[in-house]
Amino acid sequence: MTTLETRPSAAAPPAGTPYDQFRVVKAKNPGRWAATAVVAVLLAMVLNSLITNPRWEWGVVWAYLGEVSIVQGVWMTIKLTLITAVLGFALGTVLALMRLSQSPLLRAVSWGYTWVFRSVPLILQLLLWYNLAYLYQSLDVGIPFGPSFASFETLSLIDKFGAAILGLGLHQAAYSAEIVRAGILSVDQGQHEAAASLGIPRRRQSTKIVLPQAMRTIVPTAVNEIIGLFKGTSIVYVLALGELFYTVSVIYGRTQRVLPMLVVAAIWYVVLTTVVTVIQYYVERYYAKGAVRTLPPTPLQRLRGNLTAGLSRVRPVGDHR
């Protein structure tokens, strides 16, 4: 009690001091300035070498950047990535729900799937799928252990593209399953209880209550996976499928212009990744609904805000603020 009574008079300013008229001196950060200078010099050196070293052959890079076969390669990369991501996350969600189910068999199968498909190298899985026709000449649709209604030649069903999709998708599903499972586990137990106590049907509990909240955890990791996939699809060059990297390697095999062609591919991969990163920002913002008190402004809103603030500052009228 006594300390409380004596301290305010010592700490509080004498009444009525007009602090707002004092000059404010910013704290000095010599370390920050030094670091900034070092990084600026390094950046200048990198840029200088990029521009002045003729072996980068920027002319060639520019010529091939929009070349038809390259653009087709980019399109193939996009297709592979998107189909794989959709397939991977659809199957992954099923696997995650199986893993969290009450049935020991479903849990075991899901665990086993993840175990196998994470253990075997992707390149090996791709080649296995491509050679499936050797194991099974035809694939039948019918009653298990019973008659078959339709039969397909494996070779005609699983071409290069099919093998790539199967290999990438099934491999991705194993990783996606863990991502979705982690997301579901991150949702507070009280949410499941509240949903159950309200009698909300099971499926609706998952789709309306649990998964939307899990998405906050799932999205950043999922986007990471998709970005990984964009570049990871380059592994299907072993199947001689014409995606971006394979196309580039075919061109430099022919023209011997290795470095500029690698730069072409790099630029495209950066562009694709950038697009996904921008989309990620908006998706995360969407699922942040309710998780934060106020949503952060979108870059557009921020730009507009800055503009209006700037404009009002230059407004010539004798406005007091």
Place this chain on the structure above:
Amino acid sequence: MTAVETRTGRVEVHGVHKSFGAHEVLNGVDLVVEPGSVTVVLGPSGSGKSTLLRSINHLEAVDRGFIALDGELVGYRRKGDTLHELKERDLLRQRTRFGFVFQSFNLFPHLTALENVVEAPVSAQGRNRREVEAEARELLARVGLADKADAHPRQLSGGQQQRVAIARALAMRPAVLLFDEPTSALDPELVGEVLAVIADLARTGTTMIVVTHEIGFARQAADQIVFMDEGRIVEQGTPTDVLDHPQHERTKAFLAKVL
């Protein structure tokens, strides 16, 4: 607006036992709650109050004994001499007859206050969304939150969140409302606003079982007070009986601490 019918909501608890591992949490509980009455459950922490409440709407399955609502077994269907566990769908339907209000609110954070209230009547009871929405707005107004319909839970104070949770429970038109320490997670100055809403419901003849440490509320609103200790009901009676003339040493000791 009659969210609750007056003459239903009789809860019977008979010889209920429940263990977690070797730990006997409910040790033979018997309790009858008459339709339209308010029962306040008191007792020290860990005495099994939450477990009893959660057993009543079958969030926990009991090991022995049974619980019935208006004569209908909770969680089971009787056929002759055998009890069949209810299928998940039937269980969920039965749960809609109980409204449960949690200590930690458990509102759905990604939905607005209105969406929180509307969700279950539409998806669990298949009622018309537009009608439910109109009713939900009335309910929000009744708990003093007419202007907060479009706010997300994290934009609300604890007391406001708990009042939304009460509106959410009421929207199911439950026969019985179960409150598990509805004000224990609240700052002291917010406790009153929530208790006022609950006391208001009590006057309208809703059957309620309220676990709380708010003795003043118990005295004012309860028809019956139940004192639990170590998984048993050791004393029960009117507020005057239990609060002013406790018979049991445990009750006396507990009341000496909280009064």
